[in-house]
Amino acid sequence: MPFSVRFWSLLSSLALILASGGIPVSAQQSAALRALPADDSDSDTSLDVPTAKRELSAGWKTQTQARALSLIIPAPRGQIVDRNGIPLAQTRVAQYLALSYPFLGKDATDTEIVSFAHERILKANRLLGKNWNITGDKLLNHYKNRRWLPLVFSLNDGINEEISEEQQALLKPLTQPGSGLLLQAAYLRFYPKGASAPHMLGYVGKSRPLPVTPAQDGDPIFEETEGKSGLEQSFDRDLQGTPGMVSVLFDADGGKIDEQTVRRPKPGNNVVTTLDYHMQSYAETALAKHTKGGAMVVMDVRTGDVLAMASYPLYDPNMWVPGITSENFRALNEDKRTPLYARAFQGEYPPASTFKIIVSLAALETGKITAKSAYDCSTALRIGDRVFHNHTKNPEGYMNVVSAIKRSCNTWFYQAGLAVGADPITDMAQRFGFGERTGIPVGGETAGFVPTNTWMIERLGHRMQGGDIANLSIGQGRTLVTPLQTAQSMAAVADGVNMPRARLVSQVQDPNDRVLQAFPPQVARQVNLQPAAREAVIKGMVAVCNSPGGTGRAAALDKKYNCQVAGKTGTAQWKPNEERNLAWFTGFLPANDPIYAYAIVYEGQPYESVSGGGKAAPIVKEVFTKVYDNAPPDDPLILLSQAEEAAKAIPVSEEDEEIEGSGGMGNDGEAVTPINEAEPVDEGEKRGIGGFFRKLFGR
Structure with missing residues (x-):
């Protein structure tokens, strides 16, 4: 049955959040994005959004630290829903704490580069009671190759650790423009029903790690994901969506002086299952x-x-978001109850x-x-x-x-x-x-x-x-x-x-509820x-x-x-x-x-x-x-x-x-x-x- 799934409010939220992030947008851009109509497959996906520009000096092209980059904005992943439109898998926006390097001068030493970062990470750790850290080698590599882009350091066992709203409020004094710290936004998979139907839904993971080589056109502004199992994997192409692109110009000091949205990200399509969430819940509860x-x-x-x-026992696919820790993965694999085993169709x-x-x-x-x-x-x-x-x-x-x-x-x-x-x-x-x-x-x-x-x-x-x-x-x-x-x-x-x-x-729908592909009932024999x-x-x-x-x-x-x-x-x-x-x-x-x-x-x-x-x-x-x-x-x-x-x-x-x-x-x-x-x-x-x-x- 038809149901409405809209992502543009989410995209608008991302635009606003990015205003304090590594690839910020202006208030004028945010307003323009909010004014855009709901995405339509027939609409112009390369719409330019006007943005305020700062006058450039005549010699900016000769400044070796100035950069112009065209960066990929990963698209929000489509939903997986039950037969009545109840969401089983969604996409939301998460915030991570990141380092934002300015240009420290052509004579900056390795010690100065590393110290700049460690001082700011230490302030954040003291404020939030954390123990985040990045090695000096990684800091130096990022500064020399990719300092125009943020470096997320809120990590736990190599997995991005989300910054809560309460933590964001505490961090506000430390994340002002020019401070060297910022909140980096990213799309995050979310399973609103928790440990329900995980063996069918599956989970997502990184499609590729973020580059560590010199920044170049086509780099993503945050990590991209792909389906790794279940319906997430089987319908990955439908759920992926179309990435957007933003063109960003930085001056010699690393400051952003211009940004143009070349292409809006187009949300992925929605997969409508035959499952009845309530009946699924009754069965799982009884088991x-x-x-x-x-x-x-x-x-x-x-x-x-x-x-x-x-299938019982169950597991929560949110454990894989944004990635599963080695401790949790080991616990699931070593659990004698075998919760990863889909007994209903594998047993x-x-x-x-x-x-x-x-x-x-x-x-x-x-x-x-x-x-x-x-x-x-x-x-x-x-x-x-x-x-x-x-x-x-x-x-x-x-x-x-x-x-x-x-x-x-x-x-x-x-x-x-x-x-x-x-x-x-x-x-x-x-x-x-x-x-x-x-x-x-x-x-x-x-x-x-x-x-x-x-x-x-x-x-x-x-x-x-x-x-x-x-x-x-x-x-x-x-x-x-x-x-x-x-x-x-x-x-x-x-x-x-x-x-x-x-x-x-039963079918795949676009974000405007139009059926793109239907799977009608069939007789096996x-x-x-x-x-x-x-x-x-x-x-x-x-x-x-x-x-x-x-x-x-x-x-x-x-x-x-x-x-x-x-x-x-x-x-x-x-x-x-x-x-x-x-x-x-x-x-x-x-x-x-x-x-x-x-x-x-x-x-x-x-x-x-x-x-x-x-x-x-x-x-x-x-x-x-x-x-x-x-x-x-x-x-x-x-x-x-x-x-x-x-x-x-x-x-x-x-x-x-x-x-x-x-x-x-x-x-x-x-x-x-x-x-x-x-x-x-x-x-x-x-x-x-x-x-x-x-x-x-x-x-």
Whole structure:
């Protein structure tokens, strides 16, 4: 939606600030700048601003210390905003304390040059309680090569240290014209929401250090920046803007006697993301409250818009402004919580039982299993010479696909997977985008991995064996997915026909709100699910959250919202050497008319007992309760909740959990013989590896 972003007030402020800085402008120039219209891409960007001139002596060109320089004024960087125009990255003006050398005479000694600077730096240090310092070599080099330009010395660990308004007031007596000290203005990146969405926004850094060689035309008056990661880097060319230029004439004593604005800096364009800042904040707050590490992605089923993509723990991108200290960078890199790791789109995790949605669809679409095909949900199965356990110690009897999803029965899915085989399962996974990047315009996205028979033959010399298929059928083994991929796959299940392409940026606008480039919603691929297969799976997902015995009832919203949540739990062994497991919850809502798809991963701590229903599902309820409570009256979610409940709800009755046969039904209607290498075993059977696999294949 259109929104107004204006930078000319900022540019005017800079013009005024520069009046006390190293490249000052006259009061007349400042007034002229303020009178300029808002920047327009069709306007004359080389407008000359008249300025008062002082009479020049006839011999100024012969004075070796006189200089005429054309200097670059870096442009203010464009904004990055959320879908409603809430700024996530902006540009502001900062002040630094700088040394301004006059010409000390042709006979000035090195000692005199250095002493001049040190005396003034010492006064500033005493006044502000600082310990700023510059080496004599650097002072001498600057005086001989670049004394016409200011030298910033308010530095901390090599990073410019900003002068606050209070400090500016204290420094006023020391920064009068001719004093040798001045305040140097510069543009500075600013992230107004602090530690929110940093993994997507990224950060900026210096594009090049300020020159130390003899001053020449084209030198910048302050440091230029460029995007180093995230959207700042991906859209750097759009955000950069067009630098301005000022022509400055200095007399033999270093005094400025003339200045002409040759070209105004043109602000960069604005990048409009699909993010909803409030939803992003809800997700980040919930993760901080409930986890020590995890991620949540919320996507619009209808468009693929990424509304929230939270990775926790977070970091504040303002730490990189104007540069990150070595101490802070070391602390971030050595933090065992890995806050720089974008878990939402870089984290590759075993999908655990969330992958049973893929297995169910694959099994149903082959026709080898119907919605009422039955397998025994025993406590364990022997496959070959190994025992594979369910997540419960008690047998639960025969189930069909709806009840197997609801209860997340491992032994049911072992048998279903073996009946179907690996190829239909891995084909379905690839059909839903697993094993490939979604293509969001942020560097570092990972592709995950789906093992196939082809890969197994190429790498290991054989097709998947029974144990491999059992692992695959419950989302364990070699399969790896990202939370973003998982949310996108849930959007495809919710739609049934199309899988939307994940979209993080909707358009690029110029400073006058004109759209320069649009990125419309796209379909990543058509999934074209068989209606009967999809209906059975969705009923299972609804039962997970809304039926007695469902493993994800903690995700269900209060009845007042009239919204059914469809979901699937998952729990997996993640880092066995550290005794760490992880929990998933993924799905969409409202179940009958989906608007939002979501995926949550919860990283368990060493020896922590976790489950998808106990750890991840409550986050869904917390986040979407806030969405409902704070949504405007015309929000589609609110309008839908006001519809007749009977027309919205997907009923799941005992009939949906009825079974036929006792080993699955084939296409010819005859009972499928149980897989020969899958033999139910009693819970009392003791095997050395039984306890290991029980933990490995939890729901």
